[in-house]
Amino acid sequence: MAKLTVEQFARQVADALGNRVVALLLYGSAARGTHTPGRSDVNTLLVCDGVDDALFTALEGPVRAWTRDAGHPAPLLLTEQEWRDSADAFPIEYEDMREAHRLLAGRDPWEGIVVRREDMRRQLEYELLAKLVRLRQAYAACWSDPRRLTEAITGSAAGLLTMLRTALRLSGITPPRAPDALVREAATRIGFAPGALDDVLAHLSGARRLALGKHDARAAAYLAAVARTTEFVNRLT
Secondary structure, rough: OOOOHHHHHHHHHHHHHHEEEEEEEHHHHHHHHOOOOOOOEEEEEEHHHHOOHHHHHHHHHHHHHHHHOOOOOOEEEHHHHHHHHHOOOHHHHHHHHOEEEHHHHHOOOOOOOOHHHHHHHHHHHHHHHHHHHHHHHHHHHOOOHHHHHHHHHHHHHHHHHHHHHHHHHOOOOOOOOOOOHHHHHHHHHHHOOOOHHHHHHHHHOOOOOOOOOOOOOOHHHHHHHHHHHHHHHOOOO
């Protein structure tokens, strides 16, 4: 049986919820055109008039087909009021979603949504420092275990790309959509080695699997790129 497409899922959600749907969005790599099957998720956001037992009951069938049969994450769920009130809490996510999304059902939810630069810079500084600290912790634990260190790096890479896009936006630069072009632009602007993420990007795209050796220089280069990006953002005003 063919897996449920995102268009079919959208129709099922719209049929199940009717006018309770404010907006159903596709966002992330699938909307950006950089999705790699088996490597990246198909992400959706559902903004609705409220969240209650009746909503979950109505969504049960479509979401089961989307998650269990098609293998995709369940949609993020926000009420319309929460969506309106949360741009200051999730500024990175809002701007990244605004830049790459497709409206699947409902109406355009972006009218009146304002993301403050300072909120975005503050969140980015926090997220980058937290990522750097967690990576150093993983490196300390896994430095002589290449398999586990590879998992730590590849597990952090998609989030790092989001942070690089945000760092470029804060610098007044429109982030390139293609991951390799994004990394090249970020390396030039931020000041880390241009090839530091090459093998990680190849892994994310499915071109070739990242397999680090013991004390691999590529691991050190990746960590140095994260550290340099953290320093760069910390100095932005």
